[in-house]
Amino acid sequence: MGDEDWEAEIIKPHVSSYVPVFEKDKYSSGSNGDTFNRTSASSSDAGESNKRENTPTVGSFGVGKGFGNRGFSNNKFEEGDSSGFWKESTNDCEDNQTRNRGFSKRGGYQDGNDSEASGPSRRGGRGSFRGCRGGFGLGRPSNEYDQDEGTQRAGSLFGSRRPALSGTGNGDTYQSRSGSGSGRGGYKGLNEEVITGSGKNSWKSEAEGGESGDIQGPKVTYIPPPPPEDEDSIFAHYQTGINFDKYDTILVEVSGHDAPPAILTFEEANLCQTLNNNIAKAGYTKLTPVQKYSIPIILAGRDLMACAQTGSGKTAAFLLPILAHMMRDGITASRFKELQEPECIIVAPTRELINQIYLEARKFSFGTCVRAVVIYGGTQLGHSIRQIVQGCNILCATPGRLMDIIGKEKIGLKQVKYLVLDEADRMLDMGFGPEMKKLISCPGMPSKEQRQTLLFSATFPEEIQRLAGEFLKSNYLFVAVGQVGGACRDVQQTILQVGQYSKREKLVEILRNIGDERTMVFVETKKKADFIATFLCQEKISTTSIHGDREQREREQALGDFRCGKCPVLVATSVAARGLDIENVQHVINFDLPSTIDEYVHRIGRTGRCGNTGRAISFFDPESDNHLAQPLVKVLSDAQQDVPAWLEEIAFSTYVPGFSGSTRGNVFASVDTRKNYQAKSTLNAAGFSSSSQAPNPVDDESWD
Numbered sequence: 001m002g003d004e005d006w007e008a009e010i011i012k013p014h015v016s017s018y019v020p021v022f023e024k025d026k027y028s029s030g031s032n033g034d035t036f037n038r039t040s041a042s043s044s045d046a047g048e049s050n051k052r053e054n055t056p057t058v059g060s061f062g063v064g065k066g067f068g069n070r071g072f073s074n075n076k077f078e079e080g081d082s083s084g085f086w087k088e089s090t091n092d093c094e095d096n097q098t099r100n101r102g103f104s105k106r107g108g109y110q111d112g113n114d115s116e117a118s119g120p121s122r123r124g125g126r127g128s129f130r131g132c133r134g135g136f137g138l139g140r141p142s143n144e145y146d147q148d149e150g151t152q153r154a155g156s157l158f159g160s161r162r163p164a165l166s167g168t169g170n171g172d173t174y175q176s177r178s179g180s181g182s183g184r185g186g187y188k189g190l191n192e193e194v195i196t197g198s199g200k201n202s203w204k205s206e207a208e209g210g211e212s213g214d215i216q217g218p219k220v221t222y223i224p225p226p227p228p229e230d231e232d233s234i235f236a237h238y239q240t241g242i243n244f245d246k247y248d249t250i251l252v253e254v255s256g257h258d259a260p261p262a263i264l265t266f267e268e269a270n271l272c273q274t275l276n277n278n279i280a281k282a283g284y285t286k287l288t289p290v291q292k293y294s295i296p297i298i299l300a301g302r303d304l305m306a307c308a309q310t311g312s313g314k315t316a317a318f319l320l321p322i323l324a325h326m327m328r329d330g331i332t333a334s335r336f337k338e339l340q341e342p343e344c345i346i347v348a349p350t351r352e353l354i355n356q357i358y359l360e361a362r363k364f365s366f367g368t369c370v371r372a373v374v375i376y377g378g379t380q381l382g383h384s385i386r387q388i389v390q391g392c393n394i395l396c397a398t399p400g401r402l403m404d405i406i407g408k409e410k411i412g413l414k415q416v417k418y419l420v421l422d423e424a425d426r427m428l429d430m431g432f433g434p435e436m437k438k439l440i441s442c443p444g445m446p447s448k449e450q451r452q453t454l455l456f457s458a459t460f461p462e463e464i465q466r467l468a469g470e471f472l473k474s475n476y477l478f479v480a481v482g483q484v485g486g487a488c489r490d491v492q493q494t495i496l497q498v499g500q501y502s503k504r505e506k507l508v509e510i511l512r513n514i515g516d517e518r519t520m521v522f523v524e525t526k527k528k529a530d531f532i533a534t535f536l537c538q539e540k541i542s543t544t545s546i547h548g549d550r551e552q553r554e555r556e557q558a559l560g561d562f563r564c565g566k567c568p569v570l571v572a573t574s575v576a577a578r579g580l581d582i583e584n585v586q587h588v589i590n591f592d593l594p595s596t597i598d599e600y601v602h603r604i605g606r607t608g609r610c611g612n613t614g615r616a617i618s619f620f621d622p623e624s625d626n627h628l629a630q631p632l633v634k635v636l637s638d639a640q641q642d643v644p645a646w647l648e649e650i651a652f653s654t655y656v657p658g659f660s661g662s663t664r665g666n667v668f669a670s671v672d673t674r675k676n677y678q679a680k681s682t683l684n685a686a687g688f689s690s691s692s693q694a695p696n697p698v699d700d701e702s703w704d
């Protein structure tokens, strides 16, 4: 069944009067049976505008006949439908969401009381559709701190696909504020943050165009609650698993010239006492392979591209040496400076991931003078700026928000010594690559010769490795722990052949067997995420969902409910595929397989982390997934998993000579793409050489 069919299914019987568990807590029945009044999920330090958003009486939700909180109101749906909602929805792939989701399909509440929101409702109304921009309210924010992402204002200027849509029926208005940002149209970044497609050319004008352009949309006012300050919470961690020591047996390949030797213990890293204390408090006693190799390389001031399996400690591998250097060299930015000039910028593709990295940075910098700050889309821009002006040495950011802040000249780049791209293959691909290029060519940004650039991921397709040359010094080192792009061996992978029409039944059967164990269920589209989450709730399986059409507040709530076990099932799109480190996720179910094998590897890597074991079950639909058969066979066999005979048959029958195994890049790339040209050594993670030097390399120049 294709997307079309899903849509048909969604429209018909399941759009009932059902309120999913994941929203029950947040909305209480309103004055008429058809509406829900929004209750506040306020943060303690909410500013003026946030208070407005938290006003408990705003908005009517189409829940009576609706679908979750998303405005899948029966009657509205049909009305919206004729306006092209469903046509829009056929492209409703998470990868295409970014900030273009202006008129999201969420059950927008009527925000008539909101004086600031330029009159009409600030949320996508019922029957509204996603992706529209333009036609926003034009009221200017009272001050720049209140402004939000430029993405919300530039809509109709830049690549707007549709004019503003006024929803029909019920007097609802459909001008959306779409929390996490709409507007800055054109080029859609994958998963999360934005790529502007503006016709403007310079980095600055684009950012400004987004921020301060004449056409303004409603503001995002969400201020995330501050993280807990007590030491126990800061250092809370989960235990390493029974397979943690097995990491030592994984082969590690280091390529490039003059790589410093690996270290075997934290002591060998010679970190300062405060860092060592923090490492101990975090429960780290032993280095993981990627840490053994990356820490000395970064301490030696070298650029690095590091590839290691999911859940194997890449975050600490870059944070610890950067912090060590910052402690050694001293820092310049302080809260007393007017212009904050961070020494380190870390970017990651999703909001939840960058927040997680920030929390790690805060943990390891605890008790030091280094201050980490996080900024990401879907939150009030003024809040981001206020965080920065209080002092910012390590800036953790999603690309869109980062470019907005740079465009507004709220940070200076001159002091940047470390630039880290986590999930680097994702950050350099078509979605974020252009934004990253803009970042490195921003005025003031030190050239690659003057900064240290660090790229980390569990997957590195060859073509992305080649693109990375632009970011890295030519003598960068490449560390590959195990097979590049390989799946974590601690995840037991099962592939089941399940046709579209049987998937739901199978899912329920599996979840009933699993019981209360934490499970992430991945689907391909945002719409389907809502649909499956609602369906599971109807089946009395406590479920929440995360995807790019949910407001940031909702996304964080969903993740929180999943983390604490309140909702043991999280239905997610690929927005949650990378990097998220959630304790006790024992199962990943690919209800839909992703379109690329790399995405598969990241998704299943949400379980089986840090030496713990996990299980991944994937529904393979021969109608739509045959292109993945070959790379799946490869990934399964590399990870020493059983390969079903039927899958091998499909792989064989779809065999294309010279096929590289992936729709985007070579899944079989096992090494540094430069490898034929340079010295390399292969060692196991304990640091012992298992092969000798390769022939002399050709000139470094040829790598670029």
Ligand SMILES: Nc1ncnc2c1ncn2[C@@H]1O[C@H](COP(=O)(O)OP(=O)(O)OP(=O)(O)O)[C@@H](O)[C@H]1O
Residues within 6 Å of the ligand: 237, 238, 240, 283, 284, 285, 286, 287, 288, 291, 308, 309, 310, 311, 312, 313, 314, 315, 316, 457, 458, 578, 579, 580, 581, 605, 609, 610
């Ligand atoms: N040396 C260590 N000892 C104990 N725990 C560790 C160590 N290094 C990392 N961890 C923990 O392992 C978990 C996974 O680490 P991290 O999130 O950095 O993995 P990752 O390699 O970045 O994964 P992904 O590819 O999914 O992003 C985290 O909870 C982290 O605190």
